[in-house]
Amino acid sequence: MIHVNTHYRDIAESYLFSTVAKKVAAFTAAHPDRSVIRMGIGDVTRPLCPAVIEALHAAVDDMATAAGFHGYGPEQGYDFLREAVRGYYGERGVSLAPDEIFISDGAKSDLGNLLDLFDQNNTVLVPDPVYPVYVDTNVMAGRRVIYADANESNGFLPLPDPGVKADIIYICSPNNPTGAVYNKAQLKCWVDYAVDNGAILLFDAAYESFITDPDLPHSIYEIEGARRCAIEVCSLSKTAGFTGTRCGYTIVPCDLVFDGMCLNKMWTRRQTTKFNGVPYIVQRAAAAVFTPEGQRQVRETLAYYRRNAAVMTAAFDEMGVWYTGGKSSPYVWFRCPGGMDSWAFFDRLLETAGVVGTPGAGFGRNGEGFFRLTAFGDADKTAEAMERIRKAAF
DSSP: OOOOOGGGGGSOSSOHHHHHHHHHHHHHHHOTTSOOEEOSSOOOOSOOOHHHHHHHHHHHHHHTSTTTOOOSOOTTOOHHHHHHHHHHHHTTTOOOOGGGEEEESOHHHHHHHGGGGSOTTOEEEEEESOOHHHHHHHHHTTOEEEEEEOOGGGTTOOOOOTTOOOSEEEEESSOTTTOOOOOHHHHHHHHHHHHHHTOEEEEEOTTGGGOOOTTSOSSGGGSTTGGGTEEEEEEHHHHHSTTTTOOEEEEOOTTOEETTEEHHHHHHHHHHHHOOOOOHHHHHHHHHHTSHHHHHHHHHHHHHHHHHHHHHHHHHHHHTOOEEESSSSSEEEEEOGGGOOHHHHHHHHHHHHOEEOEEGGGGOGGGTTEEEEESOSOHHHHHHHHHHHHHHOO
């Protein structure tokens, strides 16, 4: 008789955003005349930029000719895209070798797949509140998960506790869900902790393109010593609207050697065994993001979302609501009014204002009493949503 992975009993039956979607569907079915503004899921709404579309069309045309057709590509990514990513890092003073860059179908996949490199008995440290994928993928594999206490008093940016020992540490900056961003000194504390403890940092940089403060780091490799302890995962989903196109990249330095084994070589072996690579046409589109014209165009889109975030934070400032994020981040994380719990506020916000957000409790114990809104929506609807929230006067 077959035995299933019983660790699935230890995770919630429904993924957080599936639960949100079901509640919204039930509400709209019961109130078909109500206008609902969705500011919950962090999906982009602006179209792909012209440089990307042009590259997509050209790549499709390539596939229509014998000379330009591409079948199986290199699992690690085509050289033209790896070099483009390498140049992007180089502009910030981060030097990478081409074989340290791996093209993926998005950050979410690699954040789970990287766990193939590590033994089940490693202890995993994640911040609380946290992006649920970090926890669920480890629980599915039977690993022990412990939590770093992120809260209002530390600005939702926990630092290492010398008395806590962990082997795999997740850091997301700018953070999802809180929008908080680590500075260089804070990240240096985590790098030093990892080096001293022989631990690995899995650094999620999916939102780095939203950083506007020149003193804030975009990459963990801007921190001295990070090449000895960190893997960085990034995505074009939020940078360039690739949520439906699917492309990202993971950096695995050759310096990462544990138990006499090189993680870079292990990841290469893993990918060549379990992954057939990102489609040629998608990689051509991704390479266009890193051209001068592509960068100019995606910055215009990012500025659109930043203006949405500014509208949101201005409204909360006016209402005297405590929040983090909204600056160098597309997320605004705020305290629920009147001491309300986050799911109760979700229901109240939907019923009273017709606005959908994400309850903080869905991100962990420390998320209770907080709420997340995203800046990825339409500008007019964002302004309308904030006006509805003002008028609701919770």
